[in-house]
Amino acid sequence: xxxxxxxxxxxxxxxxxxxxxxxxxxxxxxxxxxxxxxxxxxxxxxxxxxxxxxxxxxxxxxxxxxxxxxxxxxxxxxxxxxxxxxxxxxxxxxxxxxxxxxxxxxxxxxxxxxxxxxxxxxxxxxxxxxxxxxxxxxxxxxxxxxxxxxxxxxxxxxxxxxxxxxxxxxxxxxxxxxxxxxxxxxxxxxxxxxxxxxxxxxxxxxxxxxxxxxxxxxxxxxxxxxxxxxxxxxxxxxxxxxxxxxxxxxxxxxxxxxxxxxxxxxxxxxxxxxxxxxxxxxxxxxxxxxxxxxxxxxxxxxxxxxxxxxxxxxxxxxxxxxxxxxxxxxxxxxxxxxxxxxxxxxxxxxxxxxxxxxxxxxxxxxxxxxxxxxxxxxxxxxxxxxxxxxxxxxxxxxxxxxxxxxxxxxxxxxxxxxxxxxxxxxxxxxxxxxxxxxxxxxxxxxxxxxxxxxxxxxxxxxxxxxxxxxxxxxxxxxxxxxxxxxxxxxxxxxxxxxxxxxxxxxxxxxxxxxxxxxxxxxxxxxxxxxxxxxxxxxxxxxxxxxxxxxxxxxx
Amino acid sequence: xxxxxxxxxxxxxxxxxxxxxxxxxxxxxxxxxxxxxxxxxxxxxxxxxxxxxxxxxxxxxxxxxxxxxxxxxxxxxxxxxxxxxxxxxxxxxxxxxxxxxxxxxxxxxxxxxxxxxxxxxxxxxxxxxxxxxxxxxxxxxxxxxxxxxxxxxxxxxxxxxxxxxxxxxxxxxxxxxxxxxxxxxxxxxxxxxxxxxxxxxxxxxxxxxxxxxxxxxxxxxxxxxxxxxxxxxxxxxxxxxxxxxxxxxxxxxxxxxxxxxxxxxxxxxxxxxxxxxxxxxxxxxxxxxxxxxxxxxxxxxxxxxxxxxxxxxxxxxxxxxxxxxxxxxxxxxxxxxxxxxxxxxxxxxxxxxxxxxxxxxxxxxxxxxxxxxxxxxxxxxxxxxxxxxxxxxxxxxxxxxxxxxxxxxxx
Numbered sequence: 015x016x017x018x019x020x021x022x023x024x025x026x027x028x029x030x031x032x033x034x035x036x037x038x039x040x041x042x043x044x045x046x047x048x049x050x051x052x053x054x055x056x057x058x059x060x061x062x063x064x065x066x067x068x069x070x071x072x073x074x075x076x077x078x079x080x081x082x083x084x085x086x087x088x089x090x091x092x093x094x095x096x097x098x099x100x101x102x103x104x105x106x107x108x109x110x111x112x113x114x115x116x117x118x119x120x121x122x123x124x125x126x127x128x129x130x131x132x133x134x135x136x137x138x139x140x141x142x143x144x145x146x147x148x149x150x151x152x153x154x155x156x157x158x159x160x161x162x163x164x165x166x167x168x169x170x171x172x173x174x175x176x177x178x179x180x181x182x183x184x185x186x187x188x189x190x191x192x193x194x195x196x197x198x199x200x201x202x203x204x205x206x207x208x209x210x211x212x213x214x215x216x217x218x219x220x221x222x223x224x225x226x227x228x229x230x231x232x233x234x235x236x237x238x239x240x241x242x243x244x245x246x247x248x249x250x251x252x253x254x255x256x257x258x259x260x261x262x263x264x265x266x267x268x269x270x271x272x273x274x275x276x277x278x279x280x281x282x283x284x285x286x287x288x289x290x291x292x293x294x295x296x297x298x299x300x301x302x303x304x305x306x307x308x309x310x311x312x313x314x315x316x317x318x319x320x321x322x323x324x325x326x327x328x329x330x331x332x333x334x335x336x337x338x339x340x341x342x343x344x345x346x347x348x349x350x351x352x353x354x355x356x357x358x359x360x361x362x363x364x365x366x367x368x369x370x371x372x373x374x375x376x377x378x379x380x381x382x383x384x385x386x387x388x389x390x391x392x393x394x395x396x397x398x399x400x401x402x403x404x405x406x407x408x409x410x411x412x413x414x415x416x417x418x419x420x421x422x423x424x425x426x427x428x429x430x431x432x433x434x435x436x437x438x439x440x441x442x443x444x445x446x447x448x449x450x451x452x453x454x455x456x457x458x459x460x461x462x463x464x465x466x467x468x469x470x471x472x473x474x475x476x477x478x479x480x481x482x483x484x485x486x487x488x489x490x491x492x493x494x495x496x497x498x499x500x501x502x503x504x505x506x507x508x509x510x511x512x513x514x515x516x517x518x519x520x521x522x523x524x525x526x527x528x529x530x531x532x533x534x535x536x537x538x539x540x541x542x543x544x545x546x547x548x549x550x551x552x553x554x555x556x557x558x559x560x561x562x563x564x565x566x567x568x569x
Numbered sequence: 570x571x572x573x574x575x576x577x578x579x580x581x582x583x584x585x586x587x588x589x590x591x592x593x594x595x596x597x598x599x600x601x602x603x604x605x606x607x608x609x610x611x612x613x614x615x616x617x618x619x620x621x622x623x624x625x626x627x628x629x630x631x632x633x634x635x636x637x638x639x640x641x642x643x644x645x646x647x648x649x650x651x652x653x654x655x656x657x658x659x660x661x662x663x664x665x666x667x668x669x670x671x672x673x674x675x676x677x678x679x680x681x682x683x684x685x686x687x688x689x690x691x692x693x694x695x696x697x698x699x700x701x702x703x704x705x706x707x708x709x710x711x712x713x714x715x716x717x718x719x720x721x722x723x724x725x726x727x728x729x730x731x732x733x734x735x736x737x738x739x740x741x742x743x744x745x746x747x748x749x750x751x752x753x754x755x756x757x758x759x760x761x762x763x764x765x766x767x768x769x770x771x772x773x774x775x776x777x778x779x780x781x782x783x784x785x786x787x788x789x790x791x792x793x794x795x796x797x798x799x800x801x802x803x804x805x806x807x808x809x810x811x812x813x814x815x816x817x818x819x820x821x822x823x824x825x826x827x828x829x830x831x832x833x834x835x836x837x838x839x840x841x842x843x844x845x846x847x848x849x850x851x852x853x854x855x856x857x858x859x860x861x862x863x864x865x866x867x868x869x870x871x872x873x874x875x876x877x878x879x880x881x882x883x884x885x886x887x888x889x890x891x892x893x894x895x896x897x898x899x900x901x902x903x904x905x906x907x908x909x910x911x912x913x914x915x916x917x918x919x920x921x922x923x924x925x926x927x928x929x930x931x932x933x934x935x936x937x938x939x940x941x942x943x944x945x946x947x948x949x950x951x952x953x954x955x956x957x958x959x960x961x962x963x964x965x966x967x968x969x970x971x972x973x974x975x976x977x978x979x980x
Contacts, residue, residue: 056618188753229753230633230774231626231784234792239625250622 015271015302019044020564022290022304024276024319027117028546029532029553030310031259032163036557038268041564044302045260045268046292048085048275048311049114050076058120059249070121070246070500074112082446084295085275087113096441096453107456108498109338111312115272116257118312118500119546121246123359124225124253126166126547127380128157130177132369133541140373142431142461143539147510147519150179153551158183160550161224164254165232168224176221177369187229189222189361190238193385195352195422196220196362199480206479212372212468218476220362223382226254226546227358233258240357242386274300275447279307279323279529287325287529293447305567306528306560310553313502313535317438318452320506326523326531331516333439335432335504337540340458340496342466343389344424344473345488349481351419359386360425367472368542377429377465380542381472389423390497392488397421424476426469428496429542430462432504458496466490501545506535520559521552528563530556573730579650581724586641587656588717591672592688593634594659594914599685600627601893601911602676602814611809616800620813623677623793628890630786635885636752637771639745642864644724644767647739647758652864654857655919660820660833674821674911676814676897682794689787690716691776718776721768728764736761742867750863750878815897817911823847826915838902841952842910845899848943849892850915852964855936856884862922862929869926877933880971887967891960898954930972937968 019042023030026047034045052058058073065072071089086093088110091100100106111118131150136143158181161168167187174181192200200220208217227244228237238252248255264270273295280288280301289303309316317333320326364381372378387394397417405413441453470489477487490496509515512524521536523529532553534545603624604612612620642652661671670688675681728736737760744757754774756767777785783792797813804811818835823846826834837843860881863874893912901910922929944961947953 056615059618060614191751191753231629231789234783236622236626236789237629239622239629249618250625 015044015269015300016042017302018042019269019302019304021306021308021560022046022302023308023310023532024279024290025117025309025311025315025533026115026256026260026270026272027310027312027533028119028164028256028259029549030308031116031256031263032550032553033308033310033532033557033560034263034268035259035266036554037560038263038266040561043263043268044304045263045270046274046276046290047113047115047270047272048315049087049112049272050085050295051115051270051272053077055247055249055251058247062243062247068246070110071112073247074114074120080295082295084273084293084297084445084447085113086445086451087111094445094451096443096451097456104496105457107336107338107454108496109500109502110498111314111500111502113315115260115270116255119255120257122253122255122500122546123245123544124227125360125382125544126161126164126168126224126226127363127365127543128179128224129153129541129543129548130179130369132177132373133539133543136373136539136541144432144507144509144514146538147508147515152519153548153555154180154182156551156555157181157547159554160547162186163259163554164226164547164550165228165235166224166226166547167229169222172221173224176365185224187232190225190227190229190358191361192220192222193354193357193361193383195348195354195385196383198348198350198352199362199383199422199476202479202481203476207475210468210471212370212375213367214370216366218364218366218472220383221365223360223363224547225358225361228252238358242355242357242359244358275449276311276319277322277447277449279309279319279325281323281325281526285526287526297447306530306564308530308532308556308560310532312533313505314438314452314454316531316533316535317505318440318450321438321440322450326506326516326525326529328512328525329514329516331434331507331514333505334434334437335507335538336436336438336454336456336502337430337432337504337537339427339499339501339540339542339544340430340462341425341427341499342469342490342496343384343391343488344426344470344477344490345388345392346422346477346480346482347417347486348420348422352422353419354385354387354421357385360384367469372468373429375461375464376468377462378542379426379428379465379469381469382425382427384423384425386423387418387421389425392421392423394418422477422480422482424473426473426490427499427501427542427544428462428465428469429540430458432507432539433457433459436504438505466496499544501534501540503534503537503540503545506531507538508536509538521556522559522563530560532556573727575648575731575736578648578724578727578731578736579645581720581727582641582645582650583653585717585720585724586638586645586653588672588720589634589637589641590654590656591661592717593631593638595672595674595681595688596627596631596634596685597889597893598674598817598911598914599677599681599814600624600631601890602817602897603627604813604815605894609815612813616804616811616813619796619800623796623813626789626793627677630789632885633774633786636755637774639750639752639860639864640755640767640771642861643744643756643758644728644764646743646864647764648736649738652861654861655916658822658826658915658917659913673819674914675819676817676911678814679794679797682790682797686787686790686794688717689775689785689790690718691782691785691787692716692718692722716776718772721772721775725765725768728761728768733761740867743865745864745874745878749875750860751882815909816907817897817909818901818905821846821901821911821913823850823913823915825850825917826913835901835905837910837913838904839900839910841947841950842896842899842901844943845892845947845957846896846910846913848940848947849889849896849912851936851943852884852888852892852940853912853914854916855933855940856881856889857916858920858922859884859933865921866924866926873926873930876971880967883967883971884964887963888960891956891963895954895957895960898956899952934968934972937964937972941965941968
């Protein structure tokens with residue numbers, strides 16, 4: 015490894031990888047990743063299949079396990095985060111992430127909806143959060159490019175103009191075909207109650223869920239073959255993950271350094287960033303300098319590193335406004351068989367509730383129709399465990415089959431307000447690398463919890479229309495702990511005012527002109543879109559800004 | 570273009586139908602022979618994962634060939650032709666098409682992949698040394714070879730040469746779109762622009778275009794070949810062998826085939842296997858007749874067009890696949906020691922369903938009953954692989970859920 019680079023990028027997830035790929039063609043780029051590159055996909059699949067506890071992180075544990083876990087990834091609420099125990103407090107932060115080359119996109123679901131135009135203006139329109147310093151129209155061309163880079167399959171005709179979100183280009187691939195259960199749900203929606211006083215009078219219809227999953231061979235990757243194990247790993251590589259662009263960046267002559275945990279971003283007295291210090295997994299320290307640094311380490315690790323470095327925090331917003339999309343499920347047993355698990359876990363959703371005047375009072379939400387039976391909480395294994403209490407032999411087999419082929423779930427993603435008290439700070443506890451762990455304070459307020467009750471009403475309507483018996487419904491309510499979406503956002507937010515934001519509209523730190531922050535940490539609000547496509551769009555836009563800045567610095 | 574005429578175009582499109590159809594069968598045969606269980610011979614589970622991925626790609630390519638067939642039917646009906654599903658049975662004479670290589674039913678392997686690569690060869694690809702070595706074809710013959718891409722180039726030229734208002738005389742209501750038949754990219758053809766779009770899609774998926782030879786069929790076969798080579802080399806390194814395919818015979822035929830003399834044909838001798846192979850051919854034939862009906866009928870009562878289409882596609886994926894796989898597990902017969910059979914994809918009569926929907930439903934329901942009864946009987950045999958029973962139960966499920974109760978006929 016050299017000692018001097020044009021650009022150092024911290025974090026080889028989707029954001030860092032895209033930026034590295036775009037910049038490496040012209041500039042000398044170092045991509046530092048705390049985690050490892052790891053084993054081949056087939057070995058990761060094997061680890062998952064043989065794991066005793068099949069969690070999100072189970073494919074990705076280093077093998078053999080190192081003596082010290084130098085770059086721990088959270089795989090639960092308290093194994094890495096310093097926060098109250100999840101067993102005692104339902105409001106704890108639950109989302110996790112993977113520190114490895116390619117990042118958390120290894121285990122993401124792959125959904126790629128865009129934010130809506132109104133999501134960029136939640137303060138002006140609905141009185142909460144901060145408006146983004148950019149608009150949907152500013153980002154639209156980059157959304158198109160992001161869809162090409164990741165390889166997103168979707169229905170352009172159907173989604174063009176959704177709540178004003180125009181699309182200037184078609185998706186690079188046609189939609190993943192709706193699952194059989196989607197077709198049945200679409201029929202059932204026609205008989206479902208459609209009128210609620212809070213919402214507009216548009217009917218509930220299914221929209222395709224755009225997803226970074228190949229509906230045809232694309233970019234040298236195979237077509238989806240319906241393994242239905244997208245979370246936590248696609249066995250064939252049809253689902254996009256950040257390693258795609260890491261490999262492209264390396265092919266473009268970027269230097270990738272895995273197992274490199276950045277401990278400090280260094281700055282000169284005038285505030286200009288000079289480089290970084292990092293340690294490898296053997297504990298040896300290294301220093302590298304650069305003209306410009308991009309921090310792309312996700313919305314918990316990025317603010318953690320800034321706080322460790324004492325940088326970029328004139329506004330006191332670094333680490334604040336931590337957001338997720340509180341998520342939940344409604345479950346039923348349908349009257350007719352729906353034959354889940356053929357194809358991705360979700361292919362369609364209901365977008366009707368993503369916007370409207372109601373957002374002044376309670377949260378917007380997006381619903382996904384499941385193609386994975388009883389979802390996370392009523393898996394086939396759970397059903398089997400329950401039935402084993404009373405059945406065995408042929409009777410067990412029949413009952414198991416009859417239930418599993420009829421199980422159905424609807425998930426929802428709810429928006430939450432950015433709250434300054436929801437934050438990442440530095441814990442006094444350290445990890446094996448002697449680096450402070452992230453300390454989290456987190457709460458979901460009434461704005462979102464009120465939404466849960468509305469969500470339950472809507473779900474009840476749909477699930478009953480599927481012919482489920484009321485006693486078989488499982489619905490979220492005020493007291494139901496929400497699930498995690500893995501959508502960690504908000505902790506280094508964008509804004510025009512340096513006194514209440516961390517980065518400007520180009521994602522450049524207000525305080526350090528050669529420090530950029532990438533990823534969903536820059537989101538001022540979360541809307542109801544899975545964040546990865548927006549991350550990708552902003553990263554591609556940022557890469558151009560960085561390229562321009564570097565060019566200007568040469569003249 | 571010289572000699573561009575409707576009849577020349579119908580002839581070319583019919584040849585395209587035969588080729589797309591035949592290619593689908595070839596690709597499916599190779600896919601059926603892939604070993605699906607780690608317990609088969611000495612596969613490691615990592616090798617097994619590769620096979621699963623390869624099978625997925627092959628089934629996908631075969632499904633696109635069926636989309637191409639359906640698209641060719643839209644092109645035919647747009648100009649006054651009718652959907653055509655016949656094709657020459659296997660083995661095919663090597664001069665039947667001016668394609669250079671006959672279509673063939675052979676197990677998955679290097680040779681099959683090289684053959685598939687040739688079928689989808691882009692026009693500008695010049696690295697054909699493997700063809701010379703593998704199939705002993707001279708380079709000059711390859712240059713003249715009439716590939717699928719060249720056939721569609723000629724079809725396109727014909728569409729563009731004949732005036733639109735003379736050419737597009739077909740009933741527009743016969744055009745089938747993705748709302749009826751679950752092929753995402755299928756184009757309804759009503760004019761020259763849509764015809765060209767349809768041909769573009771077929772060619773890009775097959776041979777790719779100047780910007781992309783990676784994600785088209787050609788590129789996929791090149792990649793599969795490379796991956797197979799890598800696994801074979803890895804196996805040799807550990808002093809082992811990598812045998813991804815079951816030892817199926819090539820170009821099987823059943824006792825139903827009266828034309829039993831063609832060179833290269835391998836008659837299935839095991840009586841039970843032969844009965845299963847005949848069942849496969851009958852289910853296959855029913856599927857084709859139902860699919861053809863969708864493309865020649867236009868809108869039907871009771872959402873019939875969509876339901877026939879869905880039934881046909883479900884038969885392909887849920888019934889024919891397990892039946893085909895079952896055949897590659899069954900013995901071919903005493904003349905083929907250690908070898909298994911495979912489906913013959915035999916087509917012997919081109920019997921369309923009647924135009925009247927009620928009559929067509931009666932005939933399809935009757936045929937379902939007959940085939941399910943035969944399948945149930947074969948499933949009870951001690952030799953019956955589990956996957957055969959799975960295929961028959963799926964066929965029954967399709968019949969129960971998708972078909973209609975016809976109106977009684979009074980005479």
